[in-house]
Amino acid sequence: MAAERADWWRESVVYQVYPQSFQDSDGDGVGDLPGIIDRLDYLRLLGVDVVWLSPVYPSPGDDNGYDISEYCDINPQFGTLADWDRLRDGLHARGMRLIMDLVVNHTSDAHPWFIESRASRDAPRRDFYIWRDSPDGTPPNNWRSVFSGPAWEHDSATDASYLHLFSRRQPDLNWADTRVRTAVHDIMTWWLDRGADGFRMDVINFISKDPALLSSDAPAVEAGDGMASFAPYVLNGPRVHEYLREMHDMVLAGRGAMTVGEMPGVTVEQARDYTAPQRRELNMVFQFEHMEVDSGPGGKFDPVPFSLPSLKRSLARWQTGLEGHGWNSLYLNNHDQPRSVSRFGSDGTLRVESATMLATSLHMLKGTPFVYQGEELGMTNAHFTAIEDYRDIETLNHYHSVVHSGEVAADEVLRRIGVRSRDNARTPMQWDASPNAGFTTGTPWLAANPNHTEVNAEAAVADPGSVFHYYRRLIRLRKEHPVVVHGVFELLLAEHESLFAYTRTLGHEVLLVLANWSAETVEVPLPASAAGVGARPLLGNYPEPEAFGVLRPFEATITLGAAS
Template identity: 65%
Template sequence: MSQPNDDAWWKSAVVYQIYPSSFKDGDGDGFGDLSGIIEKLDHLHTLGVDVVWLSPVYPSPWDDNGYDISDYRDIHPRFGTLDDWDRLREGLHARGMRLIMDLVVNHTSDEHPWFVGSRSSKDSPHRDFYFWRPGRDGAPPNNWGSVFSGPAWTRDETTGEYFLHLFTRRQPDLNWENPRVRREVHDIARWWLDRGADGFRMDVINFVSKTPEMPDGPSPVDGGYGLFAEYSINGPRLHEFLRELHEAAFAGRDVLTVGEMPGVGVEQAREHTDPANGEVSMVFQFEHVDLDHGPGGKFDPVPLDLRRLKASLDRWQLGLAERGWNSLYWNNHDQPRAVSRFGDDGEHRVASAKTLATTLHMMKGTPYVYQGEELGMANAHFADISAYRDVETLNHHREALAAGHDEARVMAGIARMSRDNARTPMQWDASPHAGFTTGTPWIAVNPDHTEINAEAALADPDSVFHHYRRLIALRKEHPVIVHGTYTPLLPDHPSVYAYTRALDGTVLTVIANWSADTVEVDLDPAVAGPAPEPLIGTHPDPEEPFAPLRPWESRVHLSR
């Protein structure tokens, strides 16, 4: 089983996510690689993070940017070799950092040998590694839709049956009902841990259990295909599968496991992350990053209501307060840049990036920093569809125009919400390709790199980078940040995010202005405890924690 929560090293850790294609190109081919990451390990060490999460670097046809894996025990030549991975592991360990891999085992590539065999014949020994079903009067077996639009089933001409793919048609879903599949997954996990990995981020791991009968979902309005979470995810054997994986691969090892779980609720997450259950260390949930999705979905965004955001995150903070554990994030490879999405990437970019960081890093849970977040990197605001590379974005553009939607509105939604906003190259300096590559980058560099880059940030003591560095250091210095109880303040205030953390007489007060206006704060000074002292802030901090807040100002006070 997992070690007791209070003793787990990952409680006080901060994780840094690297999207390898876009981090640093070491060989000039325009794609990031492992040797490029190794070049930049001192940047991570200076920042002070404890763990690097490496997005997929396995062999892949690259239908979904490497999340379609054809070999789980090797490195894509684009990124280097297993020897390069060993050098990366050693470089991180030598600097006191750990390395976790991406375990993508809900689906494989259609070029994985298992699927090649599975589709070859109904009698193949790998046939039931995947979900195969006959069609219904020339139509798919049910009306389930793919995450990337269209039906979740594709007919294969070789046998005339349909296979399930909840993502692209080149990402067939593995059948975890088959114990042979689960044993293969256990073997893969053990193989990487034996090689020196320190854990896993597990991609859409709650998709691995589905309702066995695979019934139709409620008919969508247009009679087409829909995403029916009540049937296709969080199935009846999910807890069993996760516990089995833990016992087979993780038990007895000092590892971090985080399960990406779209659609998971607080109660479910508590069960998954309760150390007594032996499933995962923590989960990624998506409730807070879905709040600005409009009636037409993510590409039809609406302004964020801070009160709804506070209600959501407060519910998770309180719901996992005594049992289980939170992960904390604004950004990752699937989300647009937070400073453009929730902050102000214009006049107040620096202050709003700092305030987003302060609000999150003082909460209870393990913070995740996505590459470039520590620089305050912003959305690229690409205006032409030819600049985009993401399959989800391209599918949406094609289908929206085919349905007659206004292209200017479609492009505005894409510019704000596309996953490619997170995937533009890391901005190392002000040179033509931001110091990312000497070649032609696989996706365009954000033009703002001449101003926003690591070289400039490290030279400026008041930069977003140094604010992140200080926040990360504070987590190591003050147990109240790791273990303190969380109490929300001003839940109905439209622009102030405030809360306290308390532990053994120590009180941490966090107060943040999420707007471009100066705001008064109406709170009893006693909330901050006796003689509170400034700990960190975005502006030169007044002694009084509840003084009026300047635009996008945040401050943290400590009372002992």
């Protein structure tokens, strides 16, 4: 195992497994725990330290497992608790750790807590969820769900509406009820006692709602889509720090567990409070600021070309803002984001160059890098052409909502979701060139990307010049050079339209990272002294580097020198 320091996660690289799409062992078209176990040597070869397992709990599957009906068990389509134990043991035996996805802002409407809550107004667990009177089914206010439509669902059994910030089948828990918090603590303790090494916490900054929500005159907000309509009353609410400190003190203290909180809408200043060690809350947060640089006025499904200077300013703001205070998580891909090589690079003839350039730009920043399954292969967007190809509830709800209303023509909506749909990240892992990419012998729940005949793990592992082996070298640099983990960040050439350039400095060492985010050759307007005294190349994504001062299309270089 990694060194038993309490902050072991600072030196780690995390690999996210989306179980439905990773490896199917039984031919039913859905990935499972035995399939993951079969691929552990692949993860060891890659060199990652931690596996983050997206939800594998029992679930009706309304939101691909993020609607949980039982927290202390395994969905039969993924396997059994005994399979989970084998996965835990297999990872630990290979020196890797396992963190679970903690989804406790909401449950499924099939969870026993909610079934009891909705049974009557006097039900013992009525207050486990957030209910409001809604005569004639009129929503209590004009909040909109993240997944389209009202954020309230009327329930005729008690003539009241419950809050669901996501799907109507994902009722929000009422964290103001002490019993809810105790139940969550018990769930966390159960998994940690079983051998989990920490948690990724889904939308954890949503758990404290403004008390005005519970009054009969909760303030209406300006009409808006999704999060914009409820953000002032939900995001980073008045008791969220209290709840997280309580969680730490009751469950996490002394265990050395890793915690990362997904936090849409969090600011740098708020993240300092969430991640400052002395505050006893979280190790790090997932923030979304840099993931919104290509969102237009209509949000993610109104994509616009991104500005590299804007992206750099965002990343730099978080690098400098958390320096000496907290810790960054580093990511460009996950199960909720399109493939970065299609989004920020080129998924055509320069796919390998752009995938490795993006990896360099990210992994040399200060923080803990997260690799999403297939990212290490340079997997691309799916480029689906019909709405019938999609499975994601957010995508489907958006399509039907705007097409039905006539806001946007159907073909334009298809183009937009083709750029940003979450299903781009959820196509099956591309293991080999065989039918269905070696993911399943059956019919996959979501179609495999046709380019799996060229882009796949079997070919990548066999090719020393592949994206896969470049990731291995990046991860190795993190182990070999403390400056990669601990060095102070400084952005260079902040307004350059094509170059991402920065240094990391630790003591007498300076690491210089240069990355060309364009398909053109670019001159680097920096003196050679920027690389430090006696600089030597550590890694580059072209076989032979050019002379200092020129970067070829999507070229990236890392040099190490002595600070002058």
